Amino acid sequence: MKRLSLAFDSLVCGLMGVLTAVTVLFLVMPLIVVVLTSFNPTTVTFPPRVWSLQSYAVIPKVAIDAFVRSLILGVLSAALSVLLCVPAAIALVKARVPGRPFIEMALRSPLQFPAIILGVAFLQYYFFWQHKLSLPLVGTFWGLLIAHTVYTFPFVLVPIIARLSAPGARLEEAAAGLGAGTLTTVMRIVIPLLRPGIVAGMFTGFVMSFEDVAVTMFLVGSNMTTFPVYLLGNAEVSNTPSLYASASLGALVALALVLLVERFFGLRTVLGKG
Incomplete structure (x- = not known):
């Protein structure tokens, strides 16, 4: 009976391993196809008949500009959030704020609506201010930064609140009881405790900003576009190796970001598992 149980356990573990491998392959296969296709020299075939880096050498300047702009926009919006x-x-969490549930619900409200509705709302809001104050925001970097900061705000807020509400976050009460001032308590107790939540929030905020299309496509201009919007627009009208090479840059950023977080903070710590 014991041998039968061990055999059954081994079978289940084997099936789970196969299922995990198939799931991972299913998730990463589109990315693998994009990266491999980018090594075509002139025409798009998969797998490439001839391997070449030519497509990377002819990436349009507008794609590089949009890529750099999205990087800057993602970093700034995450930092502001x-x-x-x-x-x-x-x-x-700490203060007795009247109407706290309603305030928190309002701060999280961008999570409750589809991003495309948020994009339309920003477009109308910007047109209102442009009409009233002659303040052009549509098609400008500052307009994109404001929209991305509002859009990423709840994604940053949630892990910070979760970290601040954790049982270990009560140490500031002990510090205050030992005579530490408010500023000292915040700088030496609260902020270090919040570090995993802050890093997780910045990580999520950057990713949401960098990959956003639904909000951004309403606010870009002819000379002020972002990397995902550029890829979407070109994918509809062309199918060239340079387009796949440009898309591979986004994958490189995601990989580099994960490696940096793992190197300096540890993904388990950031995800609240360490």
Whole structure:
């Protein structure tokens, strides 16, 4: 009976391993196809008949500009969201704020609506200010930055609130009892405790900003587009190896970001498992 049980356990483990491998392959196969296709020299075939880096050499300047712009936009919007979310989270969790559930629900509201609705709302809002104050925001970097900061705000807020609400986050009460001032408690106790939540929030915020299309496509201009919007627009009208080479740059950024987080913080710590 014991041998039968061990055999059954081995069979289940083997099936789970196969299922996991198939799932991972299913998830990464589209990325593998994009990267491999980018090594075609002139025409798109899969797998490539001739392997070449020519497509990377002819990536259009507009694609490079959009790529760099999306990087800067993602970093700035994630950083601004952190600067806004940390005091907001501390106030919501630690202070007795009247109407806290409604305030928190309002701060998380961008999560409750489809991103495309948020994009239309920003477009109308920007047109209103442009009409009233002659303040052009549509098709500008600052307009994109404001929209991306609002869009990424709840993605940054949630892990920070979760970290601040954890049982270990009560150490500031002990510090205050030992005579530490408010500023000392915040800088030496609260902020270090929040570090995994801040890093997780910045990680998520950057990714959401960098890959966004639904909000951004309403706010870009002819000379102010982002990398995902550029890829979407060109994928509809052309199918060249340079397009796949451009898309591979996005995959490279995602991989580099994961490696950096793992190197300096550890993914288990950031995800709250360490």
